[in-house]
Amino acid sequence: MNGDKVFFGLSRAAGVFVLLLTLGIGVFLAVTAVPALRENTANFFTTQQWLPDANPPAFGIAALAFGTVMTAIIAMVLAVPVGTGIALFVAIYAKPTLGKVVAFLVDLLAAVPSIIFGLWGLEFLMGNMIGVSAWLDTWFGWIPLFANDQDVYTRSIFIAGVVLAIMIIPTISAVTREVFVQTPQGHVEAALALGATRWEMIRMVVFPYSRPGMISAAMLGLGRALGETIAVALLLSALFEINWHITEPGGNTFAANIALKWNEAGSIGLSALVASGLVLFLITLAVNMAARLIVARKRDFVEGH
Amino acid sequence: MAKRIDISDLDAYYGNFLAVEDVNLAIEPRQVTAFIGPSGCGKSTLLRTLNRMHEVIPGAYVDGKVAFDGEDIYAEDVDPVNVRRLIGMVFQRPNPFPTMSIAGNVVAGLKLDRGRKVKKSEFDDIVERSLRGANLWDEVKDRLDRPGAGLSGGQQQRLCIARAIAVQPQVLLMDEPCSALDPISTLAIEDLVRELREDYTIVIVTHNMQQAARISDTTAFFNLAAVGEPGKLIEAGPTQQMFSNPANKATEDYVTGRFG
Amino acid sequence: MNDLTSGLKRRRATDKVATGVVYLTALIAIIPLVSILIVVFSRGIAAINAEFFTSTMRNISPRREGGGIFHAFIGTLEQVGVATLIAVPVGIMVAIFLVEYGSRGKLAAAVSFFVDVMTGVPSIVAGLFIYTCFILTFGFDRSGFAAALSLTILMLPVVVRTAEEMLKLVPMDLREASYALGVPKWVTIIKIVIPTALSGIITGVMLAVARVAGETAPLLLTTFMTQSLNLDVFSGPQAAIPTFVWDQIANGTNPSMDRAWAGALVLIVLVAVIYIVAKVLAARFAPKSK
Incomplete structure (x- = not known):
């Protein structure tokens, strides 16, 4: 009986520890960020420079936020359709054996460390993507986003977005696949028996049934793209200005900036980096919580039905 | 508009496993044909070969011929989508689409090939006609835009029937449509089947012999020699004769409840 | 109306396009993986030799060839080892709380939710947290141990989730059979439940x-x-393969880039081997579902 109490206490303490840990991340980051935020003479949210160790300190996250959001958007635009397509292939189109092989390979892609994505992106993909960027400039240059006035196509937000897309495809396709296979066979057969083609069946039954899961898969991918550090740090040229020309060199993200500036930062500099990390933490926290809540609601919907 | 189906020399497989062997059977138009037999005898499998739903299961295929009004539905140039459009199906468990309203469920099949051309008013007509056809109109006419999943089991099954007849098929296949329902809902479905027989060729799989006796014109009895052996058609004939004076001993044993 | 062969052109075309696109995406997904493997192998193999595995970078200038990864390998081994030693028991205890004790309680729901949320914490934030805390x-110094703590934060939610899944798979009968013999709950968990779930938990830990x-x-x-080599995980600077x-x-010099690729090759092989072994074990030990 006594042993039971001790053991229960231990396991409960471990559970509480996890709660405190998540809470602690926010608290410790916030406390550490205070000195820099107090000393800062520029607007933290709108300033496009990073001089926290200057006298007086002046830094802001505008360019970081822009780069983080922009690379994540590019990653999402590319990865959501591809990830969904892979999930359809594995769950519905492919024969079970082939589907398993593809699923395994895509999962393996998820296991590749981000430094390797960065190295590969820097040394291999970037050179091979110049043509694509130049092509976008030539044919779609009239859209400001794709215009390139420098005729240099490397170290751009676009390249970083493409590498991020490759990195989050496994996340998106794995979660989406899970929800696709849960589509009740009865509804699939009902659609086919009504004379739906396979694609019509997917639109009629699989997508509506899986929508919450698909949204949350996209958000989990988004969370990963927003927080990715090393690959982006290796690829971007770390400039502190907002440049809408996404194929030109430039751009910076919260996470990459922390990794690049960390070892050269003074005490206010570290505090400022922690402040930017806190913003990143809060953004990813919000994105992840939203994703989880959507799934939780879906669970209620299915069980209630 | 009902059409006849002629099955000849039909074998149905799941991978290497032969589930149904050498079936020859004529299904007459505007009649209710019941498939009966012990579980595992292949009656549901055979039913699913009649609108090419059998092949939806990975590895499943058939060998033989199923002629729909003289045309082989397994011919090279036949699209299974067309077959299923003409030969509708109702399943064992009611399966209205959970993300669609009652009206949306009814017109789901129609929207596939005519979605862009049909006017709202025409859809409304079809919804009413199909739901009346399925004896469900009076119960749901005030909540057509509510989810179909909110209905009772028996209502859901009648909604599935309405969905199947909305595309005006020639044949209606029913795979144990009452096995998941309570007795009162079962009676409602049975009444409906009797009415539908005026317009459609109906094939119904049932494990309930009384049901077969009550609603069918023709009965086909299937059996299997042992578990793992293929199911075979033992005999088929007018329902009355099958239940009172069957030719085969196994049929007699089954309909009198000695096994199964 | 009863023509079985016509009338579907547009719908069939749409279906074919969709099928083509789906197959194409599967292909697109494989290309980067194959490309990464080929590039890392072909460029990494140049600097791979016995010296690379057995020596450190001590007294090797960036412009010179030679040197090795030994110090980084030891660092990764120790840091990941320490992280595992902390994350596994804590993670399993959290999972036990969720599955065996917390059923449907508010605390369990909150813990479960935050474990999910922790899965999404960016790795750099885990580093920031250990630094600030x-x-x-x-007031501790930077060390291999601090690195191990930040890795612990990243491991913990993964361990909790897999352990939780595995504990849930242990049949209730087993627990009840043990209770019926008068065995206390905690002994049942340690002697019956955990051993039954162990193989699954191990593969989860490996992932x-x-x-x-x-x-x-x-x-x-x-x-x-x-x-240089630093065997002491608790003090002084310590390398690891990724930071190597x-x-x-x-450094950016040619010899350094060769070493970077070689390090990447070692890292990818290390990770892939652990990953594939875990997946194979998982497939072997997976409970046969009906």
């Missing part, structure tokens, strides 16, 4: 190890890089 607030072994960002914030690669890329 362990180093700034508690978590594969994930954190390649982490770079948190190590950059919590350790100092070194070119990062450091060599930063």
Whole structure:
């Protein structure tokens, strides 16, 4: 009986520890960020420079936020359709054996460390993507986003977005696949028996049934793209200005900036980096919580039905 | 508009496993044909070969011929989508689409090939006609835009029937449509089947012999020699004769409840 | 109306296009993986030799060839080892709380939710947290141990989730049979439930190890890089394979880039081997579902 109490206490303490840990991340980051935020003479949210160790300190996250959001958007635009397509292939189109092989390979892609994505992106993909960027400039240059006035196509937000897309495809396709296979066979057969083609069946039954899961898969991918550090740090040229020309060199993200500036930062500099990390933490926290809540609601919907 | 189906020399497989062997059977138009037999005898499998739903299961295929009004539905140039459009199906468990309203469920099949051309008013007509056809109109006419999943089991099954007849098929296949329902809902479905027989060729799989006796014109009895052996058609004939004076001993044993 | 062969042209065309696109996406997904493997192997193999595995970078200038990864390999081994030693027991205890004790309680729901949320914490934030808490607030120095703590944060949710899944798979009958013999609950958990779920938990832990072994960002914030061997995980600068690669890329010279690729090759093989073994074990031990 006594042993039971001790053991229960231990396991409960471990559970509480996890709660405190998540809470602690926010608290410790916030406390550490205070000195820099107090000393800062520029607007933290709108300033496009990073001089926290200057006298007086002046830094802001505008360019970081822009780069983080922009690379994540590019990653999402590319990865959501591809990830969904892979999930359809594995769950519905492919024969079970082939589907398993593809699923395994895509999962393996998820296991590749981000430094390797960065190295590969820097040394291999970037050179091979110049043509694509130049092509976008030539044919779609009239859209400001794709215009390139420098005729240099490397170290751009676009390249970083493409590498991020490759990195989050496994996340998106794995979660989406899970929800696709849960589509009740009865509804699939009902659609086919009504004379739906396979694609019509997917639109009629699989997508509506899986929508919450698909949204949350996209958000989990988004969370990963927003927080990715090393690959982006290796690829971007770390400039502190907002440049809408996404194929030109430039751009910076919260996470990459922390990794690049960390070892050269003074005490206010570290505090400022922690402040930017806190913003990143809060953004990813919000994105992840939203994703989880959507799934939780879906669970209620299915069980209630 | 009902059409006849002629099955000849039909074998149905799941991978290497032969589930149904050498079936020859004529299904007459505007009649209710019941498939009966012990579980595992292949009656549901055979039913699913009649609108090419059998092949939806990975590895499943058939060998033989199923002629729909003289045309082989397994011919090279036949699209299974067309077959299923003409030969509708109702399943064992009611399966209205959970993300669609009652009206949306009814017109789901129609929207596939005519979605862009049909006017709202025409859809409304079809919804009413199909739901009346399925004896469900009076119960749901005030909540057509509510989810179909909110209905009772028996209502859901009648909604599935309405969905199947909305595309005006020639044949209606029913795979144990009452096995998941309570007795009162079962009676409602049975009444409906009797009415539908005026317009459609109906094939119904049932494990309930009384049901077969009550609603069918023709009965086909299937059996299997042992578990793992293929199911075979033992005999088929007018329902009355099958239940009172069957030719085969196994049929007699089954309909009198000695096994199964 | 009864023509079985016509009338579907547009719908069939749409269906075919959709099928083509789906197959194309599967192909697109495989290309980067294959490309990464080919590029890492072909470029990494150049600097791979016995010296690379047995020596450190001590007294090797970035412009010179030679040197090796031994110090980084030891660092990764120790840091990941320490992280595993902390994350596994804590993670299993959390899972036990969720499955065996917390059923449907509010605390369990909150814990479960935050475990999910922790899965999404960026690795750099884990590094920041250990820096602000362990180093700034508690006053410890940067060390391999601090790095291990940040890896622990990343491992913990993965361990909890897999352990939870595995514990849930243990049949209730087994527990009840044990209770019926008068065995207390905690003994039942330790002697019956955990051993039954163990193989699944081990594969989950291996997947978590594969994930954190390649982490770079948190190590950059919590350790100092070194070119020499440091066996003491608790003090002094300590290298790790990912930071070794990062450091060599930063040098940028040709010999350094060769070493970076070689390090990447070692890392990818290490991670892939752990990952594949875990997946094979998982497939073997997976409960046969009906």
